Amino acid sequence: MKLYWTHGAAVLACIALSSCGLVGGGAKAPKGQVVATVNGEEITVTELNREIGGAAPADAEQRKAMEQAALQSIISRKLVAQAAKEQKLDKTPAFAQQELQTKESMLVGAMQRKIAAAVPNPSRAEAEKFVADHPHMFAERRVMVVDQIVVAQFSPALMKEFEPLTTLEQVEGVLGRENLDFQRTTTVLDTLNAPEGLTDTLMKLPPGEIFIFPRGNAVFVNQIRESRTLPFTGERAVNYATAGIKQMRTQEAVARQLETIRKAADEKITYNEKYKPAPAKPAAKTPAAPAPNA
Incomplete structure (x- = not known):
């Protein structure tokens, strides 16, 4: 979570931290790519722009105000970070573990971005074929x-009781009888981005049919209240398909790279016996094909 303090609060924080002194006080004024210094630690234009992010102010005055707000946020963060270091909070085991995890996550992200950059963009013909092959998403x-009821996992026997039911009110009655907590809500399902298996199920449902699917530690009991056809076509559909294909191919490339890395390192991984994974089960043998008739 970022700290967004006002300029006055930053000054009060600085006064409270006895060793910080005034920001840049007594030092030579920063120039060029350095916008400020905090106890000798530089804040660069690059860091300031990263703090602002992708915001696009309407005019120079708004840009200046945005820069100042971002700069004060950076200064406050650096002051608190410097104070934490003085108190040796960066030397605790918990901090070291979190720092390592964060660094590893950043490295994984860098590797994923490198792999993604090497994945070629799909051709227009591929995108158009994808649109044509997935009418439920597009045309x-x-x-x-x-309408939806969300409830914790329950026994298969109770699931059987739901089969003849035709309304969610009846489902609520069964859940109430069993003293099961549940939540009633309404959601929107769009076949453009719904999982393909779920889309196939939805398209085959009779009107008003109740359908159930598990997700995580919950079960979702659903009934379609309203359904509209909203075709997604033209250039927007082609662009969407292009991005989708690129994302799928990137995920596949990342998975292949991970598999390669794991295979290359398998012999270098050692386990404590208590945490050693169970050996993989041998793949089932495929029965031999029958000999052709003479």
């Missing part, structure tokens, strides 16, 4: 308003 796209 026949459906947007559905769904």
Whole structure:
């Protein structure tokens, strides 16, 4: 979480931290790519722009105000970080573990971005074929308003009781009888971005049919209240398909690279016996094909 303090609060913080002195006080005024210094630690234009992010102010005055707000936020953060270092909070085991985890996550992200940069963009013909091959996402796209009950996992026997039910009120009655907590809500399902298996199920449902699917530690009991056809076509559909194909291929490339790295390192990984994974089960043998008739 970022600290967003006002300029006055930053000055008060600086006064409270006895060793920090005034920001840049007594030092030579920063120039060029350095916008400020805090106890000798530089804040660069690059760091300031990163703090602002992708914001696009309407005019120079708004840009200046945005820069000042971002700069004061950086200064406050650096002051608190410097004070934490003086108190040796960066030397604790918990900090070291979190720092390592953060660094590893950043390295993984850098590797993923490198792999993604090497994945070629799909051709227009590939994107158009994808649109044509997935009518439920595009030409026949459906947007559905769904009434939903969310409940914790329950026994298969109880699931059997739901089969003849035709309304969510009846489902609520069964859950109430079993003293199971649940939440009633409404959501929107869009076949443009719904999982393909779920989309196939939805398209085959009779009107008003209740359908159930698990997700994580919960079960979702659903009934479609309203369904509309909203075709997604033209250039927007092609662009969406292009991005989707690129994302899928990037995920596949990352998975392949991970598999390669794991295979190359398998012999270098050692386990404490208590945490050693169970050996992989041998793959089932495929029965031999019958000999052709003479």
